[in-house]
Amino acid sequence: MxxxxxxxxxxxxxxxxxxxxxxxxxxxxxxxxxxxxxxxxxxxxxxxxxxxxxxxxxxxxxxxxxxxxxxxxxxxxxxxxxxxxxxxxxxxxxxxxxxxxxxxxxxxxxxxxxxxxxxxxxxxxxxxxxxxxxxxxxxxxxxxxxxxxxxxxxxxxxxxxxxxxxxxxxxxxxxxxxxxxxxxLERDGRTTHLDTPCPWCGGQLVGQTRPGGEPAVTCSTGEGCGAPATLDRGRRVWRGAELVALWSAMDAARNREE
Structure with missing residues (x-):
C-alpha cells in the first residue's frame, strides 16, 4: 500500500x-x-x-x-x-x-x-x-x-x-x-540471543525488535517445542502482549535454578 x-x-x-x-x-x-x-x-x-x-x-x-x-x-x-x-x-x-x-x-x-x-x-x-x-x-x-x-x-x-x-x-x-x-528505547531493530533457554523445551530463544513494530521472541527448536505460542513458519513465536507469558515462564525458570 x-x-x-x-x-x-x-x-x-x-x-x-x-x-x-x-x-x-x-x-x-x-x-x-x-x-x-x-x-x-x-x-x-x-x-x-x-x-x-x-x-x-x-x-x-x-x-x-x-x-x-x-x-x-x-x-x-x-x-x-x-x-x-x-x-x-x-x-x-x-x-x-x-x-x-x-x-x-x-x-x-x-x-x-x-x-x-x-x-x-x-x-x-x-x-x-x-x-x-x-x-x-x-x-x-x-x-x-x-x-x-x-x-x-x-x-x-x-x-x-x-x-x-x-x-x-x-x-x-x-x-x-x-x-x-x-x-x-532500543526499538530500532536488533536481534539478541537470550541467555535463558526456552522454559518448555530448552531451545535457544532469539529476541527481535523492529522500528514501529512489536517485539518478538522465536524458539529455535521448531514444531517440537511444546510452548503455548503461535507456530509461525515452523517456529514457536511470542509477540507483543504474548511476551508477558514467556517472560513469566522465564522468570519462574530462573527462580527454580536459584
Missing part, C-alpha cells in the same frame, strides 16, 4: 507521541541490556500498577507523565542520561518546528482582537515571560504539527497550506524524532 509523505509524517508523529511516556519513564531507570525489552516486561508492571491505583482510587502515574515540558523541569540525578538527551532533543526539535510552521502558515493576530489572540487552535510562541504553547508539552506540539501537515482547518483563514519546502522539512524532522525515540 502506497503512503503519501503527509501520511508518513503523521505516522511518525503519532509514533513519537505513543512512545513518549515510555521515554520519560526510561529517564528515571538505569540503562539495561536485558531482553525482553522494557516495553515487553512492562506489561506486568503496568497491570499491577493499574490494579493498585484503581484499588486506592488514585490516578495512575502514567496519566500524570508529560504534562510539563522537559525544558521547564528540574532533572535531579537522572539515571539514564541517554534517554534524557534523546527526549530533550526531540522536544526541542518539535517545538522549533512548530515555531517555523506557525511563522509561515499561521495568520498573524488581528489587531485588538483578544479572542483571536487567545485562540487555542493557534500555536503561541515562547516569550521571556511565557512558554507559550510549549507549556502544553510535546503531545500538543506533535498534534498541532500533524494538523498542519495533514492540511486540517484550511476552511477558515487561520492557517494556510504548507509550502513544499517546509512540508519536506517537517517530514524529515518527524522521521528523525521517531528514530531518536526508538533508538533510545
Amino acid at each position: 502506497t503512503t503519501t509523505p503527509g501520511q508518513r509524517a503523521a505516522a511518525d508523529l503519532a509514533a513519537v507521541r505513543e512512545q513518549w511516556g515510555d521515554l520519560l519513564a526510561a529517564i528515571e531507570r538505569p540503562p539495561t541490556a536485558e531482553w525482553p525489552p522494557r516495553e515487553a516486561r512492562g506489561f506486568l508492571g503496568q497491570l499491577a500498577a493499574v490494579d493498585h491505583y484503581e484499588d486506592d482510587g488514585l490516578e495512575p502515574a502514567a496519566a500524570r507523565v508529560g504534562r510539563l515540558p522537559l525544558t521547564l523541569r528540574e532533572h535531579p540525578a537522572p539515571l539514564n542520561l541517554a534517554a534524557l538527551d534523546a527526549a530533550l532533543e526531540v522536544e526541542r526539535d518539535l517545538f522549533d518546528l512548530a515555531d517555523q510552521i506557525a511563522e509561515q502558515v499561521q495568520r498573524p493576530i488581528r489587531s485588538a482582537d483578544q479572542d483571536d489572540a487567545t485562540n487555542p487552535a493557534r500555536w503561541h510562541y515562547a516569550a521571556p515571560t511565557t512558554p507559550g504553547s510549549r507549556a502544553y508539552g510535546l503531545h500538543w506540539a506533535a498534534v498541532w504539527i500533524e494538523g498542519r501537515v495533514c492540511g486540517e482547518d484550511l476552511d477558515g483563514d487561520l492557517f494556510a497550506t504548507m509550502p513544499p519546502r517546509l512540508f519536506d522539512h517537517a517530514a524529515a524532522v518527524a522521521a528523525r524524532a521517531r528514530r531518536t525515540v526508538e533508538r533510545a
Whole structure:
C-alpha cells in the first residue's frame, strides 16, 4: 500500500507521541541490556500498577507523565542520561518546528482582537515571560504539527497550506524524532540471543525488535517445542502482549535454578 509523505509524517508523529511516556519513564531507570525489552516486561508492571491505583482510587502515574515540558523541569540525578538527551532533543526539535510552521502558515493576530489572540487552535510562541504553547508539552506540539501537515482547518483563514519546502522539512524532522525515540528505547531493530533457554523445551530463544513494530521472541527448536505460542513458519513465536507469558515462564525458570 502506497503512503503519501503527509501520511508518513503523521505516522511518525503519532509514533513519537505513543512512545513518549515510555521515554520519560526510561529517564528515571538505569540503562539495561536485558531482553525482553522494557516495553515487553512492562506489561506486568503496568497491570499491577493499574490494579493498585484503581484499588486506592488514585490516578495512575502514567496519566500524570508529560504534562510539563522537559525544558521547564528540574532533572535531579537522572539515571539514564541517554534517554534524557534523546527526549530533550526531540522536544526541542518539535517545538522549533512548530515555531517555523506557525511563522509561515499561521495568520498573524488581528489587531485588538483578544479572542483571536487567545485562540487555542493557534500555536503561541515562547516569550521571556511565557512558554507559550510549549507549556502544553510535546503531545500538543506533535498534534498541532500533524494538523498542519495533514492540511486540517484550511476552511477558515487561520492557517494556510504548507509550502513544499517546509512540508519536506517537517517530514524529515518527524522521521528523525521517531528514530531518536526508538533508538533510545532500543526499538530500532536488533536481534539478541537470550541467555535463558526456552522454559518448555530448552531451545535457544532469539529476541527481535523492529522500528514501529512489536517485539518478538522465536524458539529455535521448531514444531517440537511444546510452548503455548503461535507456530509461525515452523517456529514457536511470542509477540507483543504474548511476551508477558514467556517472560513469566522465564522468570519462574530462573527462580527454580536459584
